[in-house]
Amino acid sequence: MATGQRVTSFSARRVRADVPQLTRVVNGRTITYLDTASSSLQPRAVIEAMSRYYELRHANVHRGVYQTANEATEAYEGSRASVANFIHAPGGAAEVVFTKNTTESFNLIAKSWGAANLGPGDVVLLSEMEHHANIVPWFQLRETTGIEVRFIPVSDDFRLDLSHLDELLRGVRLLSITGMSNVLGTRNPLKELAGAAHRVGALIAVDGAQSVAHGTTDVAELDLDFLTFSGHKMLGPTGIGVLWTREEILDDMPPFLGGGGMIADVRTDGYTPARGVTRFEAGTPPIAEAVGLNAAVRYLEGLGMENVSAHERDLTQDALTRLELTFDGRVRVIGPLNTLDRGGVISLDVEGIHPHDVAQVLDQFGVCVRPGHHCAKPLMRRFGLAATARASFGPYSLKKDTDVLLEALEHTLKMFG
Template identity: 55%
Template sequence: MAELTDSTSRSGRIEPAEAPNCDSLDVALLRKDFPLLGIEVHGHPICYLDSASSSQRPIAVLDAMRNYEETTHANVHRGVYAIAEEATARFETARMKIGAFIGAPNPGREIVFTKNATEAINLVAGTWGRANLGEGDVVVLTEMEHHANIVPWHMLASERRFTIRWIPIDDRGELILDDLDRLLEGAKLVGVTCMSNVLGTLNPVAEISSAAHGAGALVIADGAQSVPHQVTDVVALGVDFMAFSAHKMLGPTGVGVLWGREAILEELPPFLGGGEMILDVRKDGFTPNDIPWRFEAGTPPITEAIGMGAAVDYLTAVGMDRVRAHEISLSSAALALFEERFGDDLRIFGPREPSARGGVISFAYRDIHPHDISQVLDEYGICVRAGHHCAKPLMRRLGVSATARASFALYNDGSDLVRLADALEHAGAFFG
């Protein structure tokens, strides 16, 4: 917790949790914790609106990683000397913090470190999927999944010959659950994103989990977009697996997490083979390690895991209720501002109600291609994403090849929205 104390004393900002109120986030002060937000791009202060792709890191995270590197680094779970024990302690402490952050009942056994959310989903496909899915089986996905929760199942389906069914979306960008019971017939697994990285839609994951379990299926939730921006409680959601990445929640790249129910993880075979994941290796075979290390072959991303733990500390100190309230307020302001400034020239994808969506706004502006919009915005120091957002089935459903997307984190405020709107106007003028 040393790094957390550093961060709080630096700004004197963090107070005990209070009633959710976006005004209670002092964004100007928070921004001082993020060195990158102080840079200039093309002569303008950076306006970073791409946190759904990857977020920026506060000093507390950078310090925790640097401090570990400079004072403690050794391999984990190996040495009996002092710094090796300290490294292991910091690594395992990060696991416990991250577990607590998502309400995991038994973090020490249920939090598996992976490379990112994508690898976490591939881990489930490669272990649970390989052990349980075969010809005639059904996996149900939603039309708004990220490729990370589609392609692993396509890859396994081509080998195991199970069927993939799709939960469709309506024109507001919300899941159509009227036919869910029929879709779930014979299903063994449901894959659902907690929050669409394109539409911002927050899905009724608890409701889907309940229906899936009623039909005898397990649920894997993609929490990459939701975990960084709101309170997560895997027990209340009722899911069986949850995947998320550190780099979208103020942490570093190179580490992510798979959470799984303890009883399910215990039954799974290993994922990758190598050191760390074994109890014993003989010439005629091996005995796999206990969970969660069974799934963590080789030296793990130790520095990054510690950085992820520090990111969780930072978010916890700010308060996830306050982060969520702030982002609802920002989304609300953005929707109103775009409507006022651009009217019908700007089409926003996804739900209209700010409370039904996360801090992600995908849009089409007149008929200017998102790449061109993004290029002009860059000239003004504004970073937005343009493209298919790794969700091509959803793009086809929306009838577009790409969208422009502005996404928020706790360090954005109304001034970012105004700069975005001003630059969009310039783009409009430029392309006539």
């Protein structure tokens, strides 16, 4: 990626000025948005790209021969090419399937590739830090195929316990694992894991929902087989997600949803599915969302993913240090305490105060954090927690967001202490 000339151009303040929602006033205070891990906010470029599309260019894709229909198709397919470029897909746009979100992408892998390729005794290896989106589809597949679902444990230092990886990999056909935990912030050693999976003849699928918008993703360099992510967690719109997989895997996957757009032919005695990625895109796809996603990808590339990553690492280090200094253990971080292989997701246990109460008080300060189990109940159980209050950073976050967070946490402790 040509980030060289952009290194000095990154300014979180400028990013902030690009995001209209960050000027909102809630409860008398300007919003302090610390919930990017749940959903990111959109810069004007994304919102305007979608508006312009609806105002001037909307038509169904892959159908009409008139001017705007061609433009809509070009916009939709252009987004596919941008996304492929963004993750360095070796086969380009032909390897990018548009879905609804990360969850649907995992369902597609399980219900298409999994159902066609896995049977009784085959093992799908997950980890204890997975989001439910990368757990439940595999349990569902287990019900119909008799596969075994196994979990890599998480150690007390909030990282994968890989000490028994060789044993765990026995019989494994797919290692499906998150690039970055949405609760702990832990980044996993994907290249090492891909190598280990491939050595036993297994494929590797990576949940990129939390990682793709916060650093460079190179599926070829990491040697991955599947990558899933969502538009709305990377400054793009809701309603669109991505499944990337290598072309030779894609060619062997049976269709997922049936309907228009995914066929080569339909007769009264049956149908023939289309070739390539459109085989997985039945019905009118999320066209405006693809346009928005394209704008988000270009916006992120303009910032430079290395810059975004460095900025968020700086914010995370600052927040971890100040949380420790200010609260002296009364606020416990559920996740690694250093920024090595760690992203800007900070889960907090505030001295036994329930996260819903914490989040409620924080809301009075205009601070948006997410309380709950974060769709990672096995991980919560692992650490004996019902829930945490989670703060997370994006490219528009500033250290002053942490100032407000600390102020609001002090008030919370005073109130419930």
